[in-house]
Amino acid sequence: xxxxxxxxxxxxxxxxxxxxxxxxxxxTGYPSLFWYVQYPGEGLQLLLKATKADDKGSNKGFExxxxxxxxxxxxxxGSVQVSDSAVYFCALSYNQGGKLIFGQGTELSVKP
Amino acid sequence: xxxxxxxxxxxxTATGQRVTLRCSPRSGDLSVYWYQQSLDQGLQFLIQYYNGxxxxxxNILERFSAQQFPDLxxxxxxxxxxxxxSALYFCASSVVAGQPTGExxxxxGSRLTVx
Numbered sequence: 550x551x552x553x554x555x556x557x558x559x560x561x562x563x564x565x566x567x568x569x570x571x572x573x574x575x576x577t578g579y580p581s582l583f584w585y586v587q588y589p590g591e592g593l594q595l596l597l598k599a600t601k602a603d604d605k606g607s608n609k610g611f612e613x614x615x616x617x618x619x620x621x622x623x624x625x626x627g628s629v630q631v632s633d634s635a636v637y638f639c640a641l642s643y644n645q646g647g648k649l650i651f652g653q654g655t656e657l658s659v660k661p
Numbered sequence: 662x663x664x665x666x667x668x669x670x671x672x673x674t675a676t677g678q679r680v681t682l683r684c685s686p687r688s689g690d691l692s693v694y695w696y697q698q699s700l701d702q703g704l705q706f707l708i709q710y711y712n713g714x715x716x717x718x719x720n721i722l723e724r725f726s727a728q729q730f731p732d733l734x735x736x737x738x739x740x741x742x743x744x745x746x747s748a749l750y751f752c753a754s755s756v757v758a759g760q761p762t763g764e765x766x767x768x769x770g771s772r773l774t775v776x
Contacts, residue, residue, distance in 0.1 A: 583764075585767075590769075591769055592663060592665070592751060592753075592767035592768050592769045592770055593704075593751070593753075593765075593767040594663065594766075594767065595764045595765075598764070638704065648694060648706050648709050648717050648719065649694075649706070649765055650706065651696075651703060651704040651706075652703070653703040654703060654704070
């Protein structure tokens with residue numbers, strides 16, 4: 550079945566470091582791909598998305614490119630801040646408004 | 662604020678008991694989703710309703726049931742509770758018809774502790 554695999558955390562970085570969180574997926578079709586973020590004590594919120602191969606999603610300095618050939622959607626940010634500390638979830642969905650299939654989540658901790 | 666409201670925020674109960682979690686979706690959203698988040702299982706999709714009808718089912722136990730009412734709010738009923746049911750239960754909503762964006766809007770969750 551369809552699934553999403555993320556790199557295990559926690560990931561600990563110093564402020565202004567470069568961030569990469571790896572995400573790969575297994576899918577029978579051509580899903581849309583998402584990154585959601587969960588700040589402490591809050592629900593999940595959409596960070597960025599890409600709906601087809603080679604699309605790049607970006608928001609708040611984060612970006613991810615939908616790579617069909619490697620079935621990947623890695624999250625990157627050039628310079629992280631303490632306020633980026635959160636849990637990041639990669640997810641896929643097949644149809645607009647349909648259910649999301651999530652990866653396990655990767656906890657990011659950014660130290661000053 | 663996502664616009665999705667979940668109650669209660671915290672709930673502590675005993676094994677064998679039954680609880681009801683409530684969700685009010687964003688204004689205008691017709692679809693409601695329930696997810697369970699636990700340390701060992703991650704975020705698991707339980708069930709989806711669209712405009713009162715069940716749309717998709719995931720890893721929902723037979724002891725659990727849900728419904729969506731005419732005013733579009735939804736309830737998740739958990740019965741014969743076991744220790745392993747302790748988790749954070751999220752409700753999310755989306756616009757399925759009209760201008761679907763693929764984005765789900767999540768509530769802050771209901772934390773269930775079964776003792």
